[in-house]
Amino acid sequence: xxxxxxxxxxxxxxxxxRLRKEDAxxxxxxxxxxxxxxxxxxxxxxxxRSPLAHARIKRIDKSAALAVPGVIAVLTAEDxxxxxxxWMPTLAGDVQAVLAxxxxxxxxQEVAVVIAEDRYSAADGVEAVAVEYEELPVLVxxxxxxxxxxxxxxxxxxxxxxxxHGRRLHPNHIFTWEAxxxxxxxxxxxxxxxxVEEALFYPRVHPCPLETCGCVAAFDPVRGxxxxxxxxxxxxxxxxxxxxxxxxxxxxxxxxxxxxGGGFGNKVGVYPGYVCAxxxxxxxxxxxxxxxxxxxxxxxxxxxxxYHMKGELxxxxxxxxxxxxxxxVADHGAFDAMASPSKYPAGLFHVxxxxxxxPAAYARVDGVxxxxxxxxxxxxxxxxxxxxxxLIERLIDVLAQKLNIDKAEIRMxxxxxxxxxxxxxxxxxxxxxxxxxxxxxxVLDAVVYPALRAEQAAKxxxxxxxxxxxxxxxxxxxxxxxxxxxxxDILGVGMFDSxxxxxxxxxSAIARMGTISQGQGHQTTYAQIVATELGIPSEEVQVExxxxxxxxxxxxxxxxxxxxxxxxxxxMAARKIHAKAKKIAAHLLEVSEADLExxxxxxxxxxxxxxxxxxxxxxxxxxxxxxxxxxPGLEAVHYYDPPNFTFPFGAYLCVVDITKxxxxxxxxxxxxxxxxxxxxxxxxxxxxxxxxxxxGFAVAMxxxxxxxxxxxxxxxxxxxxxxxxxxxxxxxxxDYTVTPSPHHPLGAKGVAESPHVGSIPCFSSxxxxxxxxxxxxxxxxxxxxxxxxxxxxxxxxxx
Amino acid sequence: MxxxxxxxxxIPVDADRAWAVLRDVPxxxxxxxxxxxxxxxxPAHYKGTVTLKVGPTTALFNxxxxxxxxxxxxxxxxxxxxxADKAGSAAAMALTAVIEPAEGxxxxxxxxxxxxxxSGKFAQFGxxxxxxxxxxxxxxFVDHFRAAAAVLPSAGAAAPPPAPALNALALLxxxxxxxxxxxxxxxx
Numbered sequence: 001x002x003x004x005x006x007x008x009x010x011x012x013x014x015x016x017x018r019l020r021k022e023d024a025x026x027x028x029x030x031x032x033x034x035x036x037x038x039x040x041x042x043x044x045x046x047x048x049r050s051p052l053a054h055a056r057i058k059r060i061d062k063s064a065a066l067a068v069p070g071v072i073a074v075l076t077a078e079d080x081x082x083x084x085x086x087w088m089p090t091l092a093g094d095v096q097a098v099l100a101x102x103x104x105x106x107x108x109q110e111v112a113v114v115i116a117e118d119r120y121s122a123a124d125g126v127e128a129v130a131v132e133y134e135e136l137p138v139l140v141x142x143x144x145x146x147x148x149x150x151x152x153x154x155x156x157x158x159x160x161x162x163x164x165h166g167r168r169l170h171p172n173h174i175f176t177w178e179a180x181x182x183x184x185x186x187x188x189x190x191x192x193x194x195x196v197e198e199a200l201f202y203p204r205v206h207p208c209p210l211e212t213c214g215c216v217a218a219f220d221p222v223r224g225x226x227x228x229x230x231x232x233x234x235x236x237x238x239x240x241x242x243x244x245x246x247x248x249x250x251x252x253x254x255x256x257x258x259x260x261g262g263g264f265g266n267k268v269g270v271y272p273g274y275v276c277a278x279x280x281x282x283x284x285x286x287x288x289x290x291x292x293x294x295x296x297x298x299x300x301x302x303x304x305x306x307y308h309m310k311g312e313l314x315x316x317x318x319x320x321x322x323x324x325x326x327x328x329v330a331d332h333g334a335f336d337a338m339a340s341p342s343k344y345p346a347g348l349f350h351v352x353x354x355x356x357x358x359p360a361a362y363a364r365v366d367g368v369x370x371x372x373x374x375x376x377x378x379x380x381x382x383x384x385x386x387x388x389x390x391l392i393e394r395l396i397d398v399l400a401q402k403l404n405i406d407k408a409e410i411r412m413x414x415x416x417x418x419x420x421x422x423x424x425x426x427x428x429x430x431x432x433x434x435x436x437x438x439x440x441x442x443v444l445d446a447v448v449y450p451a452l453r454a455e456q457a458a459k460x461x462x463x464x465x466x467x468x469x470x471x472x473x474x475x476x477x478x479x480x481x482x483x484x485x486x487x488x489d490i491l492g493v494g495m496f497d498s499x500x501x502x503x504x505x506x507x508s509a510i511a512r513m514g515t516i517s518q519g520q521g522h523q524t525t526y527a528q529i530v531a532t533e534l535g536i537p538s539e540e541v542q543v544e545x546x547x548x549x550x551x552x553x554x555x556x557x558x559x560x561x562x563x564x565x566x567x568x569x570x571x572m573a574a575r576k577i578h579a580k581a582k583k584i585a586a587h588l589l590e591v592s593e594a595d596l597e598x599x600x601x602x603x604x605x606x607x608x609x610x611x612x613x614x615x616x617x618x619x620x621x622x623x624x625x626x627x628x629x630x631x632p633g634l635e636a637v638h639y640y641d642p643p644n645f646t647f648p649f650g651a652y653l654c655v656v657d658i659t660k661x662x663x664x665x666x667x668x669x670x671x672x673x674x675x676x677x678x679x680x681x682x683x684x685x686x687x688x689x690x691x692x693x694x695x696g697f698a699v700a701m702x703x704x705x706x707x708x709x710x711x712x713x714x715x716x717x718x719x720x721x722x723x724x725x726x727x728x729x730x731x732x733x734x735d736y737t738v739t740p741s742p743h744h745p746l747g748a749k750g751v752a753e754s755p756h757v758g759s760i761p762c763f764s765s766x767x768x769x770x771x772x773x774x775x776x777x778x779x780x781x782x783x784x785x786x787x788x789x790x791x792x793x794x795x796x797x798x799x
Numbered sequence: 800m801x802x803x804x805x806x807x808x809x810i811p812v813d814a815d816r817a818w819a820v821l822r823d824v825p826x827x828x829x830x831x832x833x834x835x836x837x838x839x840x841x842p843a844h845y846k847g848t849v850t851l852k853v854g855p856t857t858a859l860f861n862x863x864x865x866x867x868x869x870x871x872x873x874x875x876x877x878x879x880x881x882x883a884d885k886a887g888s889a890a891a892m893a894l895t896a897v898i899e900p901a902e903g904x905x906x907x908x909x910x911x912x913x914x915x916x917x918s919g920k921f922a923q924f925g926x927x928x929x930x931x932x933x934x935x936x937x938x939x940f941v942d943h944f945r946a947a948a949a950v951l952p953s954a955g956a957a958a959p960p961p962a963p964a965l966n967a968l969a970l971l972x973x974x975x976x977x978x979x980x981x982x983x984x985x986x987x
Contacts, residue, residue, distance in 0.1 A: 049887070050887075051883075051887035051888055051889060051918055051919025051920060052889065052918050052919065053918070107918075107919070107923075127885065127886055128885075130885055133883075133889075135889075295923075708800045708801070708922065709801060710800060710801070710916060710917075710918050710922065711918075712800050712917075712918055712919070712922035712923060713923060714800075714922075714923065716923060717923075
């Protein structure tokens, strides 16, 4: 047990495929989610929602609802007005109606809430609230939002020509955001011998976590304290917002995120239901529970994407890209509730030059209002990175097709080369590290790419073949780990993150974090970082998150920021403890610090291997006999402000077989190579990649929130909204390279979102590739059998 | 959700007799399963209800019906209806119905052209079945219409017995039958 190899195994530190600590409780049904919380005297809330997408409210009659047995109260905007809580600020600098104030702006918008003794009475009360509407013309198509005669949505903004992000050009216009150099990009296009352009619509989708949103708000009127249990990916930010809205001192507000059944961006924002439950609890002095059902979750809480993109590439005749131009119309719904760092109304969309060395680029995004639910969150991705990667990956395929250059070859010709890092893109992002060509080469070798192309050529040559074969390719880089406080903030709070570590007298430890796991396995991986940094076995390191009364302030978990920011904070806090431990060890061994060297879990005297002190010895001494002049105890806090984003990358290849007669797309093979820098727990990485690929498959193959001309949401149940199970999910093959981040203390970059970001354009690439020999350059998602069959029919491949 | 329905149904009575039923709004309403007129405001404006039973719940649409046009020479009536229920659905309909002559002494054709718009829960959950459900409702309507025209003593008014609430279970069965028939190619 004393051999270093045995001791390293006992630590189970960085690089070990340690089993997830969380799973013991999850697989036994012992997790504790918000809906498991039952408090004495607790009452229940349900929400009256608008059946119409755009209408004036003429009258709300509560009387029948109040007569329902068990109903305690019915609240409308009129009741919230005296508290100035009928509207609330959004993360994007807009305001959102908490309860509809005279007008509804989207179907399923919150109109009133009913509080009752039990859930059933609350639902009965909701049915009994009579609301009289006067219908208004509906705006569904974002591309028509800025037409002169378009219906005006936001009467509350009448006359406001300045928004949170500059000038508004139309009553339905939210912002214009530009990046890059327009003149340089235009010049590149002027000079270019080759140009391609493609219109790409990235449909509105929803993260659809298995657990819907909800909270239990418990105001204690005696102590004047508010505790709220909530499915939040950012509990500290919620605490700050609740304090600002309610006027309660932040010290008397406690937000607790218990176990969370998936977030994927859906649980970042503050929803009207939370505000109403908190108000109701303060007014009634009783705990109030509100839990969404699936339809409410899909219809009213934050959606993702809904980007109408037009992209253009300029290139030389041999396929070297010389310029990129992009224009996006971004459908933000009825209120701009996009979750993003304040200064970035289009998130980090300016990573849309991708993994390629493009000298000139310009992007413009115009956000518009429509009669749809508010949102615009990062669904398993960093802010708008999925849209950006989809754009550039689809465009480079289109260019390859036009020039008749192989899709792998054109990427090789355009990659940012390894020696160019750190690389400043035309949009001004500084990419930390990467080796894109090596990653792609490894994938091409693994799948024997030339053989696949040969098989495809043979199939294309045979008109009797009942199926088509498509090969998709993506080579992408992400930008994650928001972010440096100089450029990134949420409501003015910089996007650092934090860790507090306490080493107990007997040598075990607890780490408390500003992040919050929703299934990522933080309890497992953070403990492994502590194990490696401090020599305390990871089994003896507790990790706690989510309770704002005990955890240090942090900005939460989304945008793959936990490892890049939170993980760095763990390492830095541990290093402070390590430095103090060294002083104690020197004292105990009666040598100078310079004479000590660290080995796994102990300080050894250089040149005298028999003399050493383990971290366990040191912890005891810290509380028992600290060196003179040194304060007792062994703990540290670190707030980590990252110097830059991190840029994980990957190379994916997908092979599909499409049945001409039915349009069914079978994923024959999906090979995903990811490079997330230093790999902390390979087993968790593998699991996260499987999850991300599966969600990518869901988006590409079936997820879409559709609306009809009246603004009715079609597809807000799991009958219509595609959630793949083991039955539909293809088999995944994973691989990796390791290119550490030079600025992260551990060299780690973050991983769980790459497979989502990278796989979606790969599926589209494969489906379009199946039809490429027939002149097809792009097909819109989702690639359902029906839609693909329609393409087959148009091309006379199917009857 | 908007559905356009254009249908022709043969009616085994002469055109004048069929027109006598069609021009009589209360008689037409009585032919529609689950519908009832509750109030006549003036010769062209009515208030009424449509009841729809889906499993254990009953939705009650309250609404207005307006006679937009009535052309006796062309035997054409144009109706506009609009209604909402408390549980969060709304529906609107614009209908033009014409009695067209047909071959033979005791035969004519009821030609209907309707645009139905629904919002709210009905559109969300029932949207995909709207076309088929409408066909089933119309088939029942036409049965009642034929019966009303057949018993008409002369060109006067005589309402058929009140139609039962539109029963979704029965509808579902009709749908399944229709679907099976389509599957085996026996559908027209």
